Amino acid sequence: MxxxxxxxxxxxxxxxxxxxxxxxxxxxxxxxxxxxxxxxxxxxxxxxxxxxxxxxxxxxxxxxxxxxxxxxxxxxxxxxxxxxxxxxxxxxxxxxxxxxxxxxxxxxxxxxxxxxxxxxxxxxxxxxxxxxxxxxxxxxxxxxxxxxxxxxxxxxxxxxxxxxxxxVMFDAVLNFKKLAKQKDIILDQIGVEKDKFILTTIHRAENTNDINRLKNIVQALNECGKNVVLPLHPRTKKYMSDYGLSFNKNIKVIEPIGYLEMINLEMNSEKIVTDSGGVQKEAFFMKKPCITMRDETEWVETVENGWNRVVGTDKSKILDNIINFYPQNQQEEIFxxxxxxxxxxxxxxx
CATH class of the missing domain: 3.40.50.2000 (Glycogen Phosphorylase B;)
Known part of the structure; x- marks a missing residue:
């Protein structure tokens, strides 16, 4: 065929x-x-x-x-x-x-x-x-x-x-996890320690194209009091500039990275804050608490299982979950x- x-x-x-x-x-x-x-x-x-x-x-x-x-x-x-x-x-x-x-x-x-x-x-x-x-x-x-x-x-x-x-993304994570572990050097390059940083991605148009939504996200990250690693999407970078927004020193902004380096950062993070569908799943695969900056998610199982919180772009909810959200449930085999x-x-x- x-x-x-x-x-x-x-x-x-x-x-x-x-x-x-x-x-x-x-x-x-x-x-x-x-x-x-x-x-x-x-x-x-x-x-x-x-x-x-x-x-x-x-x-x-x-x-x-x-x-x-x-x-x-x-x-x-x-x-x-x-x-x-x-x-x-x-x-x-x-x-x-x-x-x-x-x-x-x-x-x-x-x-x-x-x-x-x-x-x-x-x-x-x-x-x-x-x-x-x-x-x-x-x-x-x-x-x-x-x-x-x-x-x-x-x-x-x-x-x-x-x-x-x-x-199939679960297949990919299992297949490439060993290779991803060889990328530990990225932690030294960024200047963060294992389990002592929040990994963040922001790319969805509904967040980047709306100044109020993006401003709330940026302010929450700036005020969370934790080291944040942010591979910055080109679209987000453009709108940050257009809106005159900037990050505090606790936000370590890096260029977009490859899949293996991303998997490594996910494995070594404390929590993951994202608006990405795929990253929500990867957080679950890595047994990391996920905070989703969208108004809904297609991955409802991760929420029902207690490992994902959907918070929209409410600044107080993002902040509260970065500081206080720790799953209490055992993960189920849902993927x-x-x-x-x-x-x-x-x-x-x-």
């Missing part, structure tokens, strides 16, 4: 690292990178350090408004699909690359497999939520990471070809057994 895989953003590179090598044991894969993430530290370094096969195509779409970005992908992907004539198109997650990859395939009557299907934040103002819903409803194979994702699809009338295989990629292959081989 010829499988064409579409990726374009950092979380998708990580998922592809877990899945592509498994697929290529038995099938031909054509890998297309849309170029949605084009920064060297957020794209090429991931392919290098995770040994992801080099993309067969790089569309170099770059940033832009949603319509322009998605439309450009559709035009370029259509040419590649017609040239390669794949038996199946594989997409990950909830980005514009996901939607474009799936929609283009559907228009050409090529079956779509969606990895990380069924997630819902129930906030349709989020572009990611729109992308998830649309992709799920045109996919032939829906590979879901959790029971709640199965239930979400069932509630929308999608009951066939839904497979709860577990989370599978670390063999999601093998289970996906088994389904595709049927």
């Amino acid at each position: 010829k499988i064409l895989t579409v990726v374009g953003a950092r979380p998708q590179f990580i998922k592809a690292a877990a899945v592509s090598n498994i697929i290529r044991k038995e099938h031909q894969e054509v890998l297309v990178h849309t170029g949605q993430h084009y920064d060297e530290n957020m794209s090429k370094v991931f392919f290098d350090e995770l040994k992801i096969p080099k993309p067969d195509y790089n569309l170099e779409v770059g940033s832009g408004n949603h319509g322009h970005q998605t439309g450009t992908m559709l035009i370029k992907l259509e040419e590649i699909y017609q040239k390669e004539n794949p038996d199946l198109v594989l997409v990950y997650g909830d980005t514009n690359s996901t939607l474009a990859g799936a929609l283009c395939a559907s228009k050409l009557l090529i079956p779509v497999a969606h990895i990380e299907a069924g997630l819902r934040s129930f906030n349709k103002n989020m572009p990611e939520e729109q992308n998830r819903i649309l992709t799920d409803h045109i996919s032939k194979y829906l590979f879901v990471p959790t029971i709640s994702a199965v239930n979400n699809l069932n509630n929308e009338g999608i009951k066939n070809s839904v497979y709860n295989v577990g989370d 599978g057994d670390g063999h999601a990629a093998e289970k996906i292959l088994e389904v595709l081989n049927l």
Whole structure:
């Protein structure tokens, strides 16, 4: 079988690292990178350090408004699909690359497999939520990471070809944890000690593009009284400058880092404060308390299990949880057994 895989953003590179090598044991894969993430530290370094096969195509779409970005992908992907004539198109997650990859395939009557299907934040103002819903409803194979994702699809009338295989990001963490431990030098480079810093990521448009939300986040971090390590996303950096916001000396701002270094920082942190979906899960995998600076989360299991607090951008709630939040529950096995990629292959081989 010829499988064409579409990726374009950092979380998708990580998922592809877990899945592509498994697929290529038995099938031909054509890998297309849309170029949605084009920064060297957020794209090429991931392919290098995770040994992801080099993309067969790089569309170099770059940033832009949603319509322009998605439309450009559709035009370029259509040419590649017609040239390669794949038996199946594989997409990950909830980005514009996901939607474009799936929609283009559907228009050409090529079956779509969606990895990380069924997630819902129930906030349709989020572009990611729109992308998830649309992709799920045109996919032939829906590979879901959790029971709640199965239930979400069932509630929308999608009951066939839904497979709860577990989370491929859990596969990736288990696969790369040993390599990540070799990156301990990053703690010395930053100047922090194990279990004595808060790891933070801020990148979601709803936070960066709103001066009040971003200001609340910055003030909470500045006033928390703890060392904070912040790999600064290019978008966040731009809006910080536009809004005239700055960090105090307790915030150690660093450039975006590779996946292995990020895993290392997660393993060695005291807590994690983020607006990222993927980092919420990684915090759970690392058994670290997570404080989510969003108004909702698609990873409801992490909240229900007591390891994730959703606080929005309320300054007092962020501060209170940085200082006082320590999970009381034992973690449950909610993301599978670390063999999601093998289970996906088994389904595709049927």
